[in-house]
Amino acid sequence: MKDKQSKKNRNPFHQKTPSKKLDEVISYPIRLNKYIAKCGITSRRKAAELVKQGQIKVNDIVVREPYIEVSEHDQIAYEGNILQPETNLFYLLLNKPKDVITSTADEKGRKTVLDLIPSQGRGRLYPVGRLDRHTTGLLLITNDGDLTTKLAHPSHQVRKEYVALLDEPLADEHFEQILQGLQLEDGLAKVIGLEYANSKQLNHIRIAIMMGRNRIVRRIFEHLGYKVKTLDRTYYAGLTKKGLPRGKFRHLSPREVIMLKHFV
Structure with missing residues (x-):
């Protein structure tokens, strides 16, 4: 068996610690x-x-x-x-819970991420990017359409990190295959970081990507025959969920907003 610690050292994860209107x-x-x-x-x-x-x-x-x-x-x-320009801009970071839809509305009447945010005084908000219904973790919500466009555009390399719980330990050969890149039905899937999130439980995997393709993290593991039991986004574009409970949100600080705008 290959040394898992050497893999971790070879693929470090840099957790940066990174408003109101x-x-x-x-x-x-x-x-x-x-x-x-x-x-x-x-x-x-x-x-x-x-x-x-x-x-x-x-x-x-x-x-x-x-x-x-x-x-x-x-x-x-x-x-x-x-139409009048939104001169009062809001930037919210939400720790999305499971079974909540990443949308402004849902035709089936299911709870959306905007249902978790008080409507009074917030104006019109929308999520940046998507997390599928069963995925939890960080989601940026704003009324800044310009920033939304930039963050969502493929030309801007936005780092996203996830922790996945698989139905069984990730095999050494599959670890290496993911690092090298997997050819999926919609093209090559490349990661920029991969490690075991728990040295005693090798089915807990931390993975970092810059792609924005639909369900890409789940599809990487499913391609190799694994079932993703849970998936949690822990990092997005320099922001972490440190101190942010599940289902809660906070306003970004002016410094974090500046960081995001310089990021793209």
């Missing part, structure tokens, strides 16, 4: 999709889709070009409502 000033002219994102209704990417679908009016005229520039004198409307 922050005011933002809009610089004009500004691209239409970016303006919509700053109004807090969606991300820039989804805003561009709304424009292309003809759901946005500029000065009472339907436009389908998301990258035109608008000024502070232009009137932008969506679903008959005039």
Whole structure:
């Protein structure tokens, strides 16, 4: 059997320890999709889709070009409502519990992450990225569409760390295969860190990735024949869940917000 300690040393995990509302000033002219994102209704990417679908009016005229520039004198409307930029930005970090949906609403009536946050005075918020229903852990929630777009874009290498509990110990050969990268149905899955989270229980695995593909951590282990019993995200873009109980949230500090914006 290979020395597990040497693997741990070879794949270190750097746990950085890293608001309330922050005011933002809009610089004009500004691209239409970016303006919509700053109004807090969606991300820039989804805003561009709304424009292309003809759901946005500029000065009472339907436009389908998301990258035109608008000024502070232009009137932008969506679903008959005039959009105003969110100058009071909120940044919340949630420790998501199991069986909660990462969405702003659920057609089946299931509890969503926004149900865990008091609605009074919060404005319109939405989660950054996704955690599937059964995955727990860190989730960023904000009304900053610009930051959401940047964090979700594949070109920005956002580090995410998870602890997985498998149905059986991870074999040495599978440990090495994961480190080298696995070819899944949607392409190569590469990790940037892998270690045994508990030296006495070799089915507890800590894994770090920068990919944002759907259920990627679960699929890595399932590809090798393991069942993921629990999966918990413990680190996201420099933020940890230290001191944050399951099902609770906190405001990011101004320093953490600056760190996130410089991160991307």
